[in-house]
Amino acid sequence: KTVTLSVIKADIGGFVGHSGVHPELLEKAKGILSGSPLLIDFHVTHVGDDINLILTHELGRNNGEIHQLAWDTFVACTEVAKKLKLYGAGQDLLGDAFSGNIKGLGPGVAEIEVVERKSEPVIVLMADKTEPGAWNLPLYRIFADPFNTIGLVIDPNMHGGFNFEVRDLIAHKKIIFSAPEDIYDMLVFIGAPGRYAIKRVFHKANGQIAASSSTQRLNLMAGRYVGKDDPVCIIRCQSGFPAVGEVLEAFARPHLVSGWMRGSHSGPLMPVSVTNSCPTRFDGPPRVVALGFQLAQGKLIGPQDMFDDPAFDRARALCNEIADYMRSLGPFEPHRLPLDEMEYTTMPLVMSKLKDRFIDLRLSKTKS
Ligand code: 13P
Ligand code: 13P
Ligand code: MG
Ligand code: MG
Ligand code: MG
Structure with missing residues (x-):
């Protein structure tokens, strides 16, 4: 069953x-x-x-x-x-x-x-002020990086590695990469998280599901600004899957994600408790919450609010430092996202207003 x-x-x-x-x-x-x-x-x-x-x-x-x-x-x-x-x-x-x-x-x-296994620990990751590709870097760390997950090296049940199903969110295609053999190929794609997102991860030896994420792109569906698609992800833990601590460790060195103010900025993903999950500074910085459950005949035993731990204080402090620095750039890239990644833009409006003031240098070449 x-x-x-x-x-x-x-x-x-x-x-x-x-x-x-x-x-x-x-x-x-x-x-x-x-x-x-x-x-x-x-x-x-x-x-x-x-x-x-x-x-x-x-x-x-x-x-x-x-x-x-x-x-x-x-x-x-x-x-x-x-x-x-x-x-x-x-x-x-x-x-x-x-x-x-x-x-x-x-x-x-x-x-x-x-x-359900004899014991079925799961972590539910939930983020705000970012997009599905935000899981790419932590999922890579958790399931493919031995510097994060020692189980890949010393646990015989994990040593064979994991398969990654990657989605192209624009062309609506998918591909399976096998880690560790394919990691250099895979990183070409998942290093571009605005377009390619890890949808699922499977245990290679037994084919079992290890992780699953949401990969909706609201702004593509709606064809207009409706807010970035704050994503969720489920990860199974222990006994052939990463230990709970190996999952959480992936968030100890915060990475930059797209989202934040008006879905149009890059900022650090801060691991927080549910209570501290409401983003206020410049509508951010982006947040991630991790809730732990033990499944028991389908009952959700929990939650345990995993980032409600002083061990993540330094990660949060680093996020605040990164946030100070990124904010100091104001409307400049790479704090502000590139034009095609912003969720709303005045560019067409400003462009049409100024179109007569732009001088085409190819036409005026002979005169200047
Ligand atoms: P305990 O000895 O606390 O059960 O921990 C075992 C373990 O493998 C932790 O990752
Ligand atoms: P949400 O996607 O969380 O609604 O945020 C949108 C936004 O514009 C924040 O400034
Ligand atoms: Mg939101
Ligand atoms: Mg909102
Ligand atoms: Mg959003």
């Missing part, structure tokens, strides 16, 4: 601005999910202004009823958000109506279907 863990998230209204989620929305979501006969268990939480529904059930991945339940929950929460006039009420609900699968409608989804 298999158990499916589905993590489905959406920003359906910020409190205040883009910083957090109003408690009434979380209560509404809990109320709806607790009435559902489909679920074995659930946990409702948030990171910044994103609501995360962590669900267990027996219906498998991409199940229409589960996705419908999540959609209906977000729609009901949107009603509350509208009543409270929260910021961007319904922001991530792009479709007008649900039609069988929540993918492509706005919310982010990560799901794994497993036969």
Whole structure:
């Protein structure tokens, strides 16, 4: 018998601005999910202004009823958000109506279907003010870098390595890379996280799912600015998979991600507790929360708020230093994202205003 863990998230209204989620929305979501006969268990939480529904059930991945339940929950929460006039009420609900699968409608989804092992520790990673490619560097560290994950070297059950499924988010293609043999090829792609994102990781020897992430790109779906697609990721731990501490270690040296203010800036990803997950400085810096659970017959034993640990104080301090430096660049790249990566831009407007003042140097060459 298999158990499916589905993590489905959406920003359906910020409190205040883009910083957090109003408690009434979380209560509404809990109320709806607790009435559902489909679920074995659930946990409702948030990171910044994103609501995360962590669900267990027996219906498998991409199940229409589960996705419908999540959609209906977000729609009901949107009603509350509208009543409270929260910021961007319904922001991530792009479709007008649900039609069988929540993918492509706005919310982010990560799901794994497993036969529970004797002990099944999982970490649910959830980020705000960034994009799916933000997981590329930590997933590489966790599943392919022996300087992060000693298990790749000394655990016979991990020594064979992992397969990485990488998605091209623009051309809608996927490819499987095998680590360690293919890492130089793979890094050409995953080093460009705005376009290529690691969707899933598999244990190479036994083929089991090791990690799964959300790879929606809201701004591509909508064709206009709707907020960057703050991503989630599920990782299985221990006994052939990375130890819990090897997963968390990947966040000890913060990396730069795209997102932050107006989805248009580069900044450090700060590991924080749920309580400290509301980004306020320049709407950031971007945040990541890690919730640990033990699955037991589908019950979510937990959560344990993993970054609520003084051992990550130095990572947070470094994020603050990096944030000071990046902010000092103001509207200049690489703090501000390149033109094609920004979520909104005045360039066409300014360009059309100034078009008569631009002098074409190819035409004026003879005169000057
Ligand atoms: P304990 O001895 O605390 O169980 O830890 C074992 C371990 O492998 C930690 O990574
Ligand atoms: P969210 O994607 O978290 O809604 O943030 C959008 C934004 O513009 C922050 O400044
Ligand atoms: Mg928002
Ligand atoms: Mg958000
Ligand atoms: Mg965002």
